[in-house]
Amino acid sequence: MRKIFALAMLLTLSTLGLTAQNFVIATYNIRLLTNSDVESGNGWNQRYPYIVKLVRFHGFDIFGTEEGYLSQLNDMKALLPGYDFIGVGRDDGAEKGEHSAIFYDTNKFDVLDHGDFWLSEITDRPNKGWDAALPRICTWGKFREKQTGFTFIYYNLHMDHIGVVARAESAKLILKKVKEDEEREGLPSVLSGDFNVDQRDSGYKLLAESGLMRDAYEVADFVYDNVGTWNGFHPDRMSDARIDHIFLTKEFHVKRYGILTDTYRAKIDKTERTELFMEGPDTEDSKKYTARTPSDHFPVMIEVEIEH
Secondary structure, eight states: OHHHHHHHHHHHHHTTTOOEEEEEEEEEEOOOOOHHHHHTTOOHHHHHHHHHHHHHHHTOSEEEEESOOHHHHHHHHHTSTTEEEEOOBTTTSSSSSOBOOEEEETTTEEEEEEEEEESSSSOSSSOOOTTOSSOOEEEEEEEEETTTOOEEEEEEEEOOSSOHHHHHHHHHHHHHHHHHHHHHHOOOEEEEEEOSOOTTSHHHHHHHTSSSOEEHHHHOSEEEOSSOSBOTTOTTOOOOOOOEEEEEOTTOEEEEEEEOOOOEEEEOOHHHHHHHOOSSOOOSSGGGEEEEOSSSBOOEEEEEEEEO
16 A cells, blocks of 8 residues: 555656646638628628637637738627737738737736737838738737746738748748747747648748648647638538648647638528529528638637647
């Protein structure tokens, strides 16, 4: 009995100071607010309650967003009690234009520092870099997990949809920033966003094969991926192209990875019903509804484990 007790004490002492903690990271292009989406039945006011419900149900602890205007981010925050976000608009470095904001659960994380830089040769003010069609911004934050004290840097971005050179140079710029931060502060890093390139592209490979960061998809213990990440508001569209990614340094153990294909049901107008259903009476049944996606992208979610 004494030997068993002694062994138990030894095992307990050997694990003191080593605490495992899990949390959920995600990236979600929420689709900017446009009148054309209202006309097509995918307006922001219809969509965002479902975006927020998805976030809450799947338990996102910290997540990057792309394309959101400030009003959209505030709409989400109003329905996300206990969450806040960091990030500025790419057009003026304050409130105008799309953001690459990072939301986080304030009960789980402290923000120690944060900032923004542009994906360009000139990183400290709004401008277009290389052959980019639009200004592109990266938001970053230094976060401390409250329970363990684990501290890391989170970068979130939206790369250009046109500029091939801009995407490649943006990847190089990000790697330079991550390496500098690692050398200066010795902290692990997360990089998420809409990269506008899939897993076969050379721009993607600059990051995935850098030896500095790893694609969460490639190192996860379990992967749930029955489709790619862009849907164009068509829930039945099929592709294996992943253009939304989460990269991490080696300190994170990725337990699971998923592309979340959640949909909701919305009424369709009579014209749509006539086109879709040529037979049967026009009654209050399922034929008056259609499946819609909360955004034209599916979110990517991972669960990570860290030891500290």
